[in-house]
Amino acid sequence: MRVVDVLTLTGIHDCRVGVQIGSGQKQARRYKKGVDKPRTKTFRFSQLNIHNMATITQTQTTATESAPLKLTLAYQEEIHEEYKYSAYLPVYDTETTFPPLKPFEFNDRGLVANKEKPNLLSKENAPALKVINLTPGIGTEIRGLQLSQLNDIQKDELALLIAERGVVVFRDQDFKDIGIEKQKEFGRYFGPLHIHPVGAHVKESQELHNIYLGSDNEYRNRRRGNRLTTTGYHSDVSYERQPPGITILTLLSVPPTGGDTAWESQTAAYARLSPPIQALLENLRAEHSGFPQAEGARRDGLFVRREPVKTEHPIVRVHPATGQKALFVNPGFTKRIVGLKDEESEALLKLLFHHITFGQDFQVRVKWEEGTVALWDNRVTSHTAISDYNVHVPQEGLRHGFRITTLAERPRGVNGLESRWDE
Numbered sequence: 001m002r003v004v005d006v007l008t009l010t011g012i013h014d015c016r017v018g019v020q021i022g023s024g025q026k027q028a029r030r031y032k033k034g035v036d037k038p039r040t041k042t043f044r045f046s047q048l049n050i051h052n053m054a055t056i057t058q059t060q061t062t063a064t065e066s067a068p069l070k071l072t073l074a075y076q077e078e079i080h081e082e083y084k085y086s087a088y089l090p091v092y093d094t095e096t097t098f099p100p101l102k103p104f105e106f107n108d109r110g111l112v113a114n115k116e117k118p119n120l121l122s123k124e125n126a127p128a129l130k131v132i133n134l135t136p137g138i139g140t141e142i143r144g145l146q147l148s149q150l151n152d153i154q155k156d157e158l159a160l161l162i163a164e165r166g167v168v169v170f171r172d173q174d175f176k177d178i179g180i181e182k183q184k185e186f187g188r189y190f191g192p193l194h195i196h197p198v199g200a201h202v203k204e205s206q207e208l209h210n211i212y213l214g215s216d217n218e219y220r221n222r223r224r225g226n227r228l229t230t231t232g233y234h235s236d237v238s239y240e241r242q243p244p245g246i247t248i249l250t251l252l253s254v255p256p257t258g259g260d261t262a263w264e265s266q267t268a269a270y271a272r273l274s275p276p277i278q279a280l281l282e283n284l285r286a287e288h289s290g291f292p293q294a295e296g297a298r299r300d301g302l303f304v305r306r307e308p309v310k311t312e313h314p315i316v317r318v319h320p321a322t323g324q325k326a327l328f329v330n331p332g333f334t335k336r337i338v339g340l341k342d343e344e345s346e347a348l349l350k351l352l353f354h355h356i357t358f359g360q361d362f363q364v365r366v367k368w369e370e371g372t373v374a375l376w377d378n379r380v381t382s383h384t385a386i387s388d389y390n391v392h393v394p395q396e397g398l399r400h401g402f403r404i405t406t407l408a409e410r411p412r413g414v415n416g417l418e419s420r421w422d423e
């Protein structure tokens, strides 16, 4: 154990400290500073236990303007230096800001794919190929095929397979070892890469959105501290004008148990509704908002890189490649149904969110293994992390990975209903 630094924090009544391992840099972030009068508050130790690998020794537990808190940061350098994926540890760039996303022409790769997938799912090309449908309605697992080796025709078929099955889980992948540029190139085949407006990313690339045991799980648990569960189904950044399509999540380190991810089929969720409710929803749009996420981030002292947007998307969306209808609302970002009275909107959204969250018979829960890469179509699924492991118990292991998110079309509904927004 080596002492890295002693940070002196003054006048803070709530604070978060982050240590970036690997390069040895450190960051201290403070927020809600007591500017009007000095305050004394017990430090939340939980927020300081950032990684399983870092420890902080306290000399005192409260901080005021006149009695600053000294934190001694130490880390087990032998673990960090050995960590194979230290290049992928989370960082927050707090300088770069981005203009609003620009409209672009989207070309769904699945449109030209052979529906039988003879190139992707061919034993001739991949003798060890094993394809298992994880449930009848959603989720396929593939072994014996490397994403890094796929040619364009295979990638087109993969795009269609992901649209049809919602999520496709590739096991034993070398994807994470081919380098950041090649991974991004793979993603770009499906659509332009999204940069998350507030999330942590990896040092060398803002397009790699970080998933990290400490910051992420801690964040989720804290946000939902007064809730009975941390389950939070969502479709990633659905507030964007051209929200994501194919999304690629790679975990580099997985805990021995816990930290699964679940997906839900929005195609099946739509199909289960009664025809009168389907007909009602097909004529409606719902508002998706990035504002609460940005406000939450600002409150937590994080940096907002791109100003949030609000968009009205059709509630029933038609997938360009499969022609299937899917429900396109989610508890994470959908705020109201446009054109309804408040109580009507609340009641209907409550019904739909309940439907999405409790429909175990159109959900799949995936256990991660080392080398697992999950690819889902964000237009026809929603998903939730399952934060059931304890970040404060180092033995429970590290959960660390990254997401590459590709943007897709401006959502189209039934009978020409399109997304719209205020310029």
Ligand SMILES: O=C(O)CCC(=O)C(=O)O
Pocket (backbone or CB within 6 Å): 211, 236, 249, 259, 260, 261, 383, 384, 385, 386, 403
């Ligand atoms: O950590 C997970 O299991 C999923 C996190 C998530 O929601 C995402 O990567 O979009």
Ligand SMILES: [Fe+2]
Pocket (backbone or CB within 6 Å): 234, 235, 236, 383
């Ligand atoms: Fe997500």
